Amino acid sequence: MNAPRQGLFASLLIISFALHTCLMVLATTHQLNENRTNQGQLMTSQLVTDSIVELQPANTVSLALLANRYATNPSVASIRILDANKQVLATSGLAKTRQGEVFSRDAILNDKKVGSVEIVLIQPSIGEILRTQWLTILLSLLVHGLLFLAYRGIARPTRSEYLNRLNTEARLKHEVQQLTEALALEKSSKALAIAQAQQKIKEKFEPKTPVVAFDGNQACVALNIQFYDPKQLLNTVNKSVSIPYFNLCQIFLNKSIENCAQHFNLNPQDILIDQAFNQQGATIHIDSAHPQAAQCLVLIGSVFQLLSDVLYKRYRADKRFVLQTRCAISTEVEAMQLNAIQAAERLTHHLIAKEMALYLSHDLLKQVSGQYQLVVMPNPSNLLTRHAFMINGMGGESAGLVEQIRTEILQAKSAS
Structure with a gap:
């Protein structure tokens, strides 16, 4: 059983030993600096006193002997005796290459400078200081080791x-x-x-919306409605938000189908829902054999676009999730091997928010052009877009009818 936090205590002891060693080196260095300063000042004073009589006139032999005698001190690196013109008269020292602290003093005789002396005292390195203090360091290490062993014995838990x-x-x-x-x-x-x-x-x-399987061989007119979502917001919305929103869009589409079919004396059951509203939008179609089939789908698309715009403005004001829509109406495109539903979906991808496009046969297009203003699609990229038209406006009668049906649907929704 080890003592608790034994490793932490060992780390603290290591830090303590390192700090103790550093403080000891700093204290020793400070003490040596003070001793060296006192020694340097004393030796320069003595050397000036002993050599001053030999400087005037200069006796180089006596000065050299004097310098050699002072250089026997182990703390002296080098000694120089100079005349008044800074010319070296004598030099000595056993460690002239060592770095050290320089002490100098002028020799004054009868108020006249007759020369000067320079003494360099050795400045010991950190390694030399550690070598001189090895016993103290060893004792410190031993004390810290004993403290660690004592802690292990004292702090160890009982059984x-x-x-x-x-x-x-x-x-x-x-x-x-x-x-x-x-x-x-x-x-x-x-x-x-x-x-x-x-x-x-x-x-x-969720509205009860019957969805039918489309017969690819059927000659029909299809309406495709998609959300305009350039920022891919639908991928980030929780289903608890998106599903009620899709269901509300489907309710508006069902009401548009019902009211617009009544205007053209058509049975709403003749307009079939291929895809109820989901993340990809919605698709409906009607048999092209029905009279005014294309006009009815154009009216449904126009009414739904207005309803979608009202919903967008209200939800945006309430800071709720909502998207703008776009839609396209198409018959089959034999040259591209596309049925009506595929062509409508492909055409919608070329539109932006609130736009509506048509790809219809000449006869159906002629029925619609009398009530709506059509323009050629800009920048066509294939056969579908080259022969497609965009609705750029509508006549006064059609505009009034679209506004009327939209109002009826909104009032019925508010009443419910």
């Missing part, structure tokens, strides 16, 4: 304390496991409740 700690850890582990299981159960319960609530919302708001 009863060790067993109590094991029991406590086992109990805490069991409690954590129980808490984790409880949180997982609560999380699964919440997920189940959210899923059930979303299903209830979907069942409450």
Whole structure:
């Protein structure tokens, strides 16, 4: 059984030993600097006193002997004796290459400078200081080692304390496991409740829209409506937000189909829904054999676009999720091997928000052109877009009819 936090205590002791060694080196260096300063000043004073009589006139032999005698001091690196013109008269020293602190003093005789002396005292390095203090460092290391051993012996838990700690850890582990299981159960319960609530919302708001399978050999006119979503916002929206929004769009489309079919004396059941509103939009079609089939789909698309614009403005004001729409109406394109639904979907991709395009046969196009202003699609890229037209406006009668049907639908929705 190890003492608690034994590694941390060992780290603290290592830091303590390092700091103790650094402080000892700093203190020794400071003391040596003071001693060297006192020694340098004293030696220069003595050397000036002893050599001054030999400087006037200069006796180089006596000065050299004098310098050699002072150089026997082990702390002296080098000595120079100079005349008044800074010419070297004598030099000595056993360690002239060593770095050190320079002490100099002028020799004054009868108020006249007759020369000067320079003494360089050796400045010991950190390594030399450590070598001189090896015994102190060793004792410090021994004391820190004894402190570590003492801590291991004193702080080591008894057997009863060790067993109590094991029991406590086992109990805490069991409690954590129980808490984790409880949180997982609560999380699964919440997920189940959210899923059930979303299903209830979907069942409450989802319109009962019959979807039919399209017969590819059928001659028909198709209307495709898509969301204009250049920022790909639909991919970031939660289903609890997108599904009610799709269902509201489908309600508006169903009401547009019902009211517009009544205007043309058509049975709303003749207009079939191929794809109810989802992330890709919605698609409907009607048999081209029905009279005014194309006019009815153009009216449905125009009414729905106005309803979509009203919804967009209201939801934007409430800071709710909403997108603008675009739509296209088309018959089959034999040259591109596209049926009506495929052609309408392909054509819608070339539009932006609130735009509406048509690809119709000459006869159907002639019926529509009397009530709507058509322009050629700009920048055509294929056969479909080359022969397609965009609705750029509508006559007064058609505009009034579209406004009337839109108002009826909105009033009926508000009343419900």
